[in-house]
Amino acid sequence: MASKASALHKQGQKLYQKGDFKAAAEAFGEALNQKDADTIGILDNRAATYCKIEDFDKARRDSRHMIKKANQDERGYLRCAKVLLLEGKPEKAMEIYAYGLKTLASKHPRRELLKQLHDKLQDRMLLNRRDPFTVLPFEMAMMVVQHFSFKQIVGILRVCKGWERFFGSISHLWMNIDFSAARGSLSFPAVRSCIRRSKGLLTRANIKNLPPSQTPRTLEFLSRCPHIEHLQLWVTHDHKDFFSKFKGSKKLKSLVLSADMTIPHDYFGRLLIELPKLEEISLWNSRNSSAEFLSSGSWPTPLPNLKSITLSTLQQPPTAPLTQIIPALHLPNILSDTTPHPYQNLKELRLEANLSRIVPVYFPSEADTGPGRGDDIGNFSLPPLRHLELRGISPDTFLLAYLPNSLESLILSGGPSRPSPITRVPKTFPNLHTLIFSDTGWLSALSLWTLIIELQPPVRKLCLDQCFNLPWHALINIIDERARNPNLAKLEELTITHVRTIDDVYTNVLLDAFPNLTFLDLSYTGITGCTIRTIADLRTSDSAKGPKIDRLIVRGCEGISSDAVAYGREKGLDVLF
Numbered sequence: 001m002a003s004k005a006s007a008l009h010k011q012g013q014k015l016y017q018k019g020d021f022k023a024a025a026e027a028f029g030e031a032l033n034q035k036d037a038d039t040i041g042i043l044d045n046r047a048a049t050y051c052k053i054e055d056f057d058k059a060r061r062d063s064r065h066m067i068k069k070a071n072q073d074e075r076g077y078l079r080c081a082k083v084l085l086l087e088g089k090p091e092k093a094m095e096i097y098a099y100g101l102k103t104l105a106s107k108h109p110r111r112e113l114l115k116q117l118h119d120k121l122q123d124r125m126l127l128n129r130r131d132p133f134t135v136l137p138f139e140m141a142m143m144v145v146q147h148f149s150f151k152q153i154v155g156i157l158r159v160c161k162g163w164e165r166f167f168g169s170i171s172h173l174w175m176n177i178d179f180s181a182a183r184g185s186l187s188f189p190a191v192r193s194c195i196r197r198s199k200g201l202l203t204r205a206n207i208k209n210l211p212p213s214q215t216p217r218t219l220e221f222l223s224r225c226p227h228i229e230h231l232q233l234w235v236t237h238d239h240k241d242f243f244s245k246f247k248g249s250k251k252l253k254s255l256v257l258s259a260d261m262t263i264p265h266d267y268f269g270r271l272l273i274e275l276p277k278l279e280e281i282s283l284w285n286s287r288n289s290s291a292e293f294l295s296s297g298s299w300p301t302p303l304p305n306l307k308s309i310t311l312s313t314l315q316q317p318p319t320a321p322l323t324q325i326i327p328a329l330h331l332p333n334i335l336s337d338t339t340p341h342p343y344q345n346l347k348e349l350r351l352e353a354n355l356s357r358i359v360p361v362y363f364p365s366e367a368d369t370g371p372g373r374g375d376d377i378g379n380f381s382l383p384p385l386r387h388l389e390l391r392g393i394s395p396d397t398f399l400l401a402y403l404p405n406s407l408e409s410l411i412l413s414g415g416p417s418r419p420s421p422i423t424r425v426p427k428t429f430p431n432l433h434t435l436i437f438s439d440t441g442w443l444s445a446l447s448l449w450t451l452i453i454e455l456q457p458p459v460r461k462l463c464l465d466q467c468f469n470l471p472w473h474a475l476i477n478i479i480d481e482r483a484r485n486p487n488l489a490k491l492e493e494l495t496i497t498h499v500r501t502i503d504d505v506y507t508n509v510l511l512d513a514f515p516n517l518t519f520l521d522l523s524y525t526g527i528t529g530c531t532i533r534t535i536a537d538l539r540t541s542d543s544a545k546g547p548k549i550d551r552l553i554v555r556g557c558e559g560i561s562s563d564a565v566a567y568g569r570e571k572g573l574d575v576l577f
Helices: 004-018 021-032 039-052 056-069 074-086 090-103 111-128 138-145 150-156 161-169 188-197 212-223 239-246 265-274 366-372 445-454 474-480 486-490 504-513 529-540 562-570
Strands: 176-178 204-208 230-234 254-257 280-283 308-313 348-353 387-391 409-413 434-438 461-465 493-496 519-521 551-553 574-576
Touching: 004 021, 004 039, 021 039, 039 056, 039 074, 056 074, 074 090, 074 111, 090 111, 150 161, 150 176, 176 188, 188 212, 204 212, 212 239, 239 265, 265 280, 434 445, 445 474, 474 504, 504 529, 529 562, 562 574
Parallel strands: 176 204, 204 230, 230 254, 254 280, 280 308, 308 348, 348 387, 387 409, 409 434, 434 461, 461 493, 493 519, 519 551, 551 574
Antiparallel strands: none
């Protein structure tokens, strides 16, 4: 005699055949609650019934219950995949087929059916999937490709063989190889494959994260690239071997060598000789060297192509005279009274002394000033620079006399803390829009006055960061005399930090004096939340006179509360606290 569960199961099947799917689902549900029920069969039938009324959530739930209850029964995988296909989710159905093939025993009698359905769906999906780089016209595909970074292009090669062939065949994509964003260590084969894809057209290379054992072969391969123009090496290597490999690179225009590669001063000169097209050079670990190279008259002059020099040293300046030892930051003929200047097209000069102890390093050095030393500086001057940056170096007393009128940006950072007044000179700097002083203990009130008031530069950005020997009232004195430099009214960015005597009253004076400010940094000063509220209100007021500041930095200001910061941000002020 048939059991009650079996009878209800058959009743549900008859209702399904008649098209009464709602009643069929109820009958299957009752059958599941009976003893000795064929759970897998009933769940399979009910899932099919739910699909008929498009209740896919319940159908999917029943099919997954089948898999969970009997993972060696193929019906659960087949039903679940079919439900997902009806929902329009072929990728998910593929995952169920793949999971079933992985779970079922290798000798399962219905495993082959599951594999056939898996392969059939896979083929159908491949037919429907169209590679955009084969469908789009080549010109449009290139418009898409140009938005990818080098790192992304390298990653795309691993997507499929078709993309590897497509991207690997476009030689101009590999004219610029940039491994600066590489997370792990590079290998010589990886660099070599990228260079080979350029088909000999490599013009720019940035090599980083390369193990020392891989460096010699990589540099050898790079040195054979006849069209390379820009080279950055952040590797550890011997300077002599590097020089021997690249001294014949006649097209090299820019060269950056990291602090991991020590370059003595005489090899700096040799590089300038052997690389005649060089426009930019950055040596981040320059060292003192013997004066033999200079004494032989081998230093190249003139240098008409050189536009940018960056020299940094970790070495103390020598105590021996210039006739014996050449300092790492020495630039022969950088001060000249000849026309044209030996560095006639030099626009950017950066010198940095990262010394372990405070040792006075001056620029220009006394050895460079020659007969112009003293009250009569003659016609000696620096090249027509636009940007001068000195870090860890004190400016010479006569620096302003040597600076060219073309200067646009002057950045002075670090150096000895002993005040070093700058001599006044009858000169103006009509293009000097950026003045940055950071940790410059030598900066005095007189020097700042000379730079800002007497020279009348059109300053747009002024930074006084950690100038501990500069009295708090130095800027007030400049404000009081700002009529002598009308350009000050156009100041847009102002930084004054680490001065606890600066308070809300002082800030109001600044706001009245500089109506065009858009950026203000008052970190580690004595201001309170009143300053934030004042600036925020000025920003949103149409009638009030004052600057409309966009960004305010107030790090380390103990008198500021979180409520004041929140108020400023509500008014649209970008507050960094």
